[in-house]
Amino acid sequence: MNQQxxxxxxxxxxxxxxxxxxxxxxFFKRYSISExxxxxxxxxxxxxxxxxxxxxxxxxxxxxxxxIGIIVKGKDIFSNFVTIPVYDENKAIINIVGYxxxxxxxxxxxxxxxxxxxxxxxxxxxxxxILTENPLESLLMIQRDYPNTTFLFGSDSKYIRFINxxxxxxxxxxxxxxMRLFYELSKNxxxxxxVIIDFQKIKNNGSKEYLDKMLxxxxxxxxxxxxxxxxxxxNGFLFQFPHLNYRIIGNFSEHTMNMKTNIKTYNQxxxxxxSIDLYKNRDRQNFIYNIMDKFNIRDQLQLxxxxxxxxxxxEKHKEKKEKEKKRIKPELTEYQKDIGIRFLxxxxxxxxxxxxYTRLGYVRERKNKILLYLVMTSRLMDNPLHSILISRSGAxxxxxxxxxxxxxxxEELESVSDLSAQALYYYGKEDLKHRFIVIGEKxxxxxxxYPLRELITxxxxxxxxxxxxxxxxxxxxxxxxxxxxxxxxxxxTSGEINxxxxxxxxxxxxxxxxxxxxLIHEVQRRNYTLDGFLQKKNLDKIINKHIxxxxxxxxxxxxxxxxxxxxxxxxxxxxxxxxxxxLRLINVVCFLHQYQRKTKKLKIENNETIEYIECMPEDxxxxxxxxxxxxxxxxxxxxxxxxxxxxELIKKYLSEKSxxxxxPIDKIIFERREIREYTSxxxxxxxxxxxxxxxxxxxxxxxxxxxLANQYKLSCNYSDLDFLNKILTPEELEKKIxxxxxxxxxxxxxxxxxxxxxxxxx
Numbered sequence: 001m002n003q004q005x006x007x008x009x010x011x012x013x014x015x016x017x018x019x020x021x022x023x024x025x026x027f028f029k030r031y032s033i034s035e036x037x038x039x040x041x042x043x044x045x046x047x048x049x050x051x052x053x054x055x056x057x058x059x060x061x062x063x064x065x066x067x068i069g070i071i072v073k074g075k076d077i078f079s080n081f082v083t084i085p086v087y088d089e090n091k092a093i094i095n096i097v098g099y100x101x102x103x104x105x106x107x108x109x110x111x112x113x114x115x116x117x118x119x120x121x122x123x124x125x126x127x128x129x130i131l132t133e134n135p136l137e138s139l140l141m142i143q144r145d146y147p148n149t150t151f152l153f154g155s156d157s158k159y160i161r162f163i164n165x166x167x168x169x170x171x172x173x174x175x176x177x178x179m180r181l182f183y184e185l186s187k188n189x190x191x192x193x194x195v196i197i198d199f200q201k202i203k204n205n206g207s208k209e210y211l212d213k214m215l216x217x218x219x220x221x222x223x224x225x226x227x228x229x230x231x232x233x234x235n236g237f238l239f240q241f242p243h244l245n246y247r248i249i250g251n252f253s254e255h256t257m258n259m260k261t262n263i264k265t266y267n268q269x270x271x272x273x274x275s276i277d278l279y280k281n282r283d284r285q286n287f288i289y290n291i292m293d294k295f296n297i298r299d300q301l302q303l304x305x306x307x308x309x310x311x312x313x314x315e316k317h318k319e320k321k322e323k324e325k326k327r328i329k330p331e332l333t334e335y336q337k338d339i340g341i342r343f344l345x346x347x348x349x350x351x352x353x354x355x356x357y358t359r360l361g362y363v364r365e366r367k368n369k370i371l372l373y374l375v376m377t378s379r380l381m382d383n384p385l386h387s388i389l390i391s392r393s394g395a396x397x398x399x400x401x402x403x404x405x406x407x408x409x410x411e412e413l414e415s416v417s418d419l420s421a422q423a424l425y426y427y428g429k430e431d432l433k434h435r436f437i438v439i440g441e442k443x444x445x446x447x448x449x450y451p452l453r454e455l456i457t458x459x460x461x462x463x464x465x466x467x468x469x470x471x472x473x474x475x476x477x478x479x480x481x482x483x484x485x486x487x488x489x490x491x492x493t494s495g496e497i498n499x500x501x502x503x504x505x506x507x508x509x510x511x512x513x514x515x516x517x518x519l520i521h522e523v524q525r526r527n528y529t530l531d532g533f534l535q536k537k538n539l540d541k542i543i544n545k546h547i548x549x550x551x552x553x554x555x556x557x558x559x560x561x562x563x564x565x566x567x568x569x570x571x572x573x574x575x576x577x578x579x580x581x582x583l584r585l586i587n588v589v590c591f592l593h594q595y596q597r598k599t600k601k602l603k604i605e606n607n608e609t610i611e612y613i614e615c616m617p618e619d620x621x622x623x624x625x626x627x628x629x630x631x632x633x634x635x636x637x638x639x640x641x642x643x644x645x646x647x648e649l650i651k652k653y654l655s656e657k658s659x660x661x662x663x664p665i666d667k668i669i670f671e672r673r674e675i676r677e678y679t680s681x682x683x684x685x686x687x688x689x690x691x692x693x694x695x696x697x698x699x700x701x702x703x704x705x706x707x708l709a710n711q712y713k714l715s716c717n718y719s720d721l722d723f724l725n726k727i728l729t730p731e732e733l734e735k736k737i738x739x740x741x742x743x744x745x746x747x748x749x750x751x752x753x754x755x756x757x758x759x760x761x762x
Contacts (some may be wrong), residue, residue, distance in 0.1 A: 006064045007085075007093045013054045014045025014083040021046050024082065027101045031136055032203040035143050042084060042139070047098070049079030069112055070096075078110065084135050086116035089124055097153060099135045109134055114154035117162055122147055125466045128170040129163070130215070137174070137199055144208055146215070156181040163190055165420060172215065179301060186305040189312040191230075193241075194302075230313060236261070237313060241306055243267070244295065252314050253321050259314060265291055278311050329411055332548060340548030344595040350622060356542050359535070360403045361527075362396065363519050368508050371585075371626050372404045375487050375506070378588045379412060379436045380555055384487035385584055386456055390642065391510035392685060396520070397491040400510070401438055404489070407546040408436045417441065424451040425463040427482050434555075439490040452488070456504050459484035493642075506581065509645070556594055557612035558587040562620070565736045567728055582623065582727075589619040617737065621730040642685070643692040646675070650699070653678045654714060669702060669711050 018024060018039070024046045028034065038044065051071065055062050065071040070078065081098030088094050097118065098110040118138060123129055130149040132138045141149040152159070159181060163171065171185050174197040185192040201210050231238040236249040250261035259278040264271065272294045276283040288303045297303065332340070346352055350370055357369040371387065378384040389397040405415055414432060416423075417440040424432075432455070454461045460483050467478045488505070526532045560583065568579040590597065590613060597613040604610060653675060654665045661668075676686045690712070693699045702711040728736070 003064070003068060004092055006061065006068060007070075007096070009061075010054065010065070010070060011043055011045055011083065011085050011093065011096070013051075014047050014078070015039075015043055016045075017048050018044060018046035018082070021048070024101070031140065032207075033136065033139050033143060038139055038143055044139075045083040047076055047078040047081055047083055049076045051076050077112075081110055082135075084118070086118050087121060088116060089121055091121055097135055097151075109153060111153050114158070117158065118150045118153075119147075120150070120162065123150060123162075123168070124166045127168060128172070129168055130172045130174060131178075132197075133175040133177070137197075140199065140202055141174075141211070144202055144211055146211065152178060152181070156184065160184050160188065164188055165422065167422075167426060183301065183305060183308075186308050186312075189309075189316065191309060192305065232317075237310070237317075239306070239310060239313075243297065243302070244291070244306065246306070246310060248310060248314070250314075252317055259311065261314075263287070265295075267295065270295060278307065278314070329409070329551060332551060336544075336548045337552065339545050340550075340552045341595060343545055343549045344552060344592075347596070349592065356407075356546070357400075357403060359542055360406070360539060361523065362400055362403055363523055364516055365400075365511055367626050367628075368400060368510070370622075371506060371508060372400060372489065373407065374585065374588045374592065374626075375489060376404050376408050376436050377487075377550070377553070377592050378584070379408075379434050379485075379487035380553055381558070381584075381588065381591060382485060383584050383587075384485050385581065385588060386488040386505040387508055388505045389489065389491040389508050389510065391493065392642065392681070393493050395510040397510050398440065401440070401489055401491055405436075405438055406543050407550070409547050409550050412436060412550075413438070415440070419448045419452075421448055421451070422463075424448055424455065424461060424482060425480055429481055430483055432486050433483050435486050437486050437488045439488075441491055441493075453504065455482070455484050455486055456488060459486075504577065504581075506585075552595075553591070554594065556591070556599070557610060558590050558615065559612055560586060560590075560615040562615070562617070562733065562737055565728070565733060565740070566620075569727070582627065585626070586615055586619050586623045589622045590615040593619065617730060617734055620733055624727070624730055643689045643696070646679070646681070646686070646689045647693055647698055649679050650675055650693075650714065666714060669713050671709050671711055673709065 051062075051065070055065070062071065070076060078096065078098040080102075081100050084097045084099065085093045086095035086097060095114075095116040096112040100108050100110070117123065118135070119142070126148045128148060130141060130146055132141060132149060132151045135151050138149045138151040156178070162168075163185060168190065170191040170193070173182060173192070173194045176194070176196065182192050182194070195214050197211070197214060201207055231240075233247075236247065236252065239246040239248065245266050247264040247266075248261050249263075250259070252259075257279075260275070261278055262273070262275050264273045266272070272291060274287055274290065276287050278284065284304075284307055288300060288307070291297065291303055292300065343349065343352065353373050354366045354369050357373075358364075362369065372389075375385040375387045389401060391397045405413060412435055414435045415438045419439055451461050460481060462479055462481045464477050464479050466475050527536070563583060566583070568582060569575050594613055597616075599611055599613055601609055601611050650670075651665075654668050654670070657663070657668055657670075658665045672686050672690055675681075675690075676683065679686070681689075690699070694701055694712075698715055699712045700715055702713060
């Protein structure tokens with residue numbers, strides 16, 4: 001049995017004991033916990049300490065219970081404790097909490113480990129949670145129709161992570177204490193409030209009315225006194241907190257280095273008005289001391305939390321305004337249009353893009369620059385491109401991604417460094433539509449693989465969540481939808497990428513040669529000279545030129561009249577997707593040249609007219625050049641890029657050794673240390689990629705004796721990659737087009753490149 005099954009058996013054993021123990025059941029009854037669904041839904045149990053009934057001479061089961069921690073020094077640690085299992089979000093038991101009814105007990109609450117949050121399967125779908133001090137209080141609250149309740153145990157950090165991850169807006173503490181957790185939640189923008197509940201009262205009849213009054217914040221007169229109300233007013237906000245109200249007036253429309261505000265603080269009896277900068281600690285402290293004196297309040301921490309929450313709301317308001325401002329596509333001036341159109345009409349636009357990357361600090365690697373620029377440009381099309389940049393740390397992949405980001409209009413860019421599993425679902429419906437998404441490092445998005453893949457493939461993601469109706473109070477299922485399409489780029493140092501994501505993207509490797517390193521060093525040294533400083537002064541002009549041009553690109557249909565002539569490798573199943581990517585790449589090249597193509601119109605059904613442009617052989621030539629010598633190999637290769645690179649270096653090392661020592665390559669025995677010294681790769685990179693090469697059976701392991709290092713030899717069954725001989729060269733395509741024209745009785749006309757005229761005429 002696995003650990004989960006063993007814990008499950010233990011819980012079933014405790015549940016059976018509880019049903020047979022009238023004394024413990026009477027304890028629950030005196031505590032007013034008597035509803036069957038509480039016991040059945042949460043599998044409440046009781047340990048009588050007699051594990052011999054459960055173990056029954058099964059030594060393996062006993063050892064497992066010891067390993068889990070239920071048996072310590074031969075005894076059940078939950079003996080005479082009520083047991084409450086803690087489940088994860090998938091309803092698998094991950095922890096057990098014990099509660100002792102005896103008031104004189106030193107340890108009233110005992111936990112098996114620190115993992116899990118009680119009732120989290122329900123809590124992940126709510127916006128407000130209620131926090132109690134012990135398990136029985138939570139069970140009592142749930143029985144009184146407050147199912148969004150949990151009790152606190154273990155570290156505060158797990159609650160902070162859970163609340164932030166599931167975007168819970170409000171946390172109500174029903175007891176004094178846990179000041180650090182209270183403060184951290186407030187600091188993270190959660191409305192943390194304290195409502196002290198008398199749990200003796202909720203054991204009695206009428207307790208539901210008492211709870212409703214306390215948690216809704218209404219006093220006997222019906223006035224709000226404990227609930228938070230945050231209302232946006234003209235030029236500011238109104239905050240109605242349980243003990244004080246705040247009216248904040250200021251300029252909150254854009255980001256500034258200060259947060260000057262006129263603040264009015266009041267309750268039913270008094271008013272205090274002041275003008276402070278909320279970003280200045282001295283101003284805040286003086287304001288708090290004045291408030292404490294004016295309103296006779298002694299809870300300084302609560303007032304600090306009030307100000308922290310006010311600052312958080314204002315900052316989010318500013319971010320929202322800034323985001324809305326960024327999302328609005330600015331109107332270009334005639335001067336800006338002229339700059340953008342001259343760039344888009346340049347017959348050598350591809351060369352100019354490559355030169356601009358160089359001026360912006362990224363030298364050589366022409367194909368990588370152009371391909372990534374086309375990926376960014378494809379965001380405007382219905383079938384965009386996607387890419388993954390793979391290299392060792394420090395090779396320059398982040399710089400390549402950063403420069404491409406700068407060339408994209410900010411209103412159409414979404415750059416993130418950390419993307420959680422649920423984050424994509426909570427964008428607005430059209431927030432990501434035709435956006436260029438850049439994830440700075442793969443490690444920051446591992447949890448989001450599935451929604452990201454769905455957004456790439458289906459161009460839409462949906463999530464069904466239960467939500468409480470604000471009018472009826474009933475739980476209903478609400479569907480949230482985020483629409484694409486998106487173009488997507490991420491960088492990573494890891495060769496182990498989810499294959500489902502990998503085969504949807506172009507794989508771009510970075511040149512890690514010593515020659516390029518020398519050239520990069522020269523550029524870095526030049527940047528510290530006067531000439532380098534003066535050159536940087538003009539970089540904004542280059543960036544603005546591309547932004548203007550990108551804003552001028554129109555969402556036009558692109559068709560490929562010679563698509564049926566093309567060929568592609570068929571040896572691997574994944575080429576079904578890669579052929580599609582290649583065709584889309586040709587279309588994107590044409591799309592970028594739209595100002596150099598003739599726009600055509602075609603009437604279709606219902607008198608609808610579509611406008612489109614057509615690909616030319618020159619577009620194929622550019623796409624073919626971009627995929628040659630590396631990119632197509634990397635994309636079609638099953639072996640991760642770093643591992644393939646190391647394999648080629650191993651082969652090179654063994655070839656040199658074979659020539660020197662006149663030994664066949666397949667007979668040479670080598671160690672990892674030799675390859676590490678030859679390649680100058682780090683220990684971790686050599687170790688990880690050796691493991692991959694071994695798994696893919698490119699190298700064989702020969703076990704060494706007497707504790708010596710493992711030895712290896714190259715397998716004889718490896719083969720070099722050669723994909724490009726399976727697709728047409730530009731010359732072969734031209735020949736096919738010419739032959740087809742002759743068969744159709746047409747004459748091919750020689751026209752200048754990028755003229756935008758028809759290639760074939762009658």
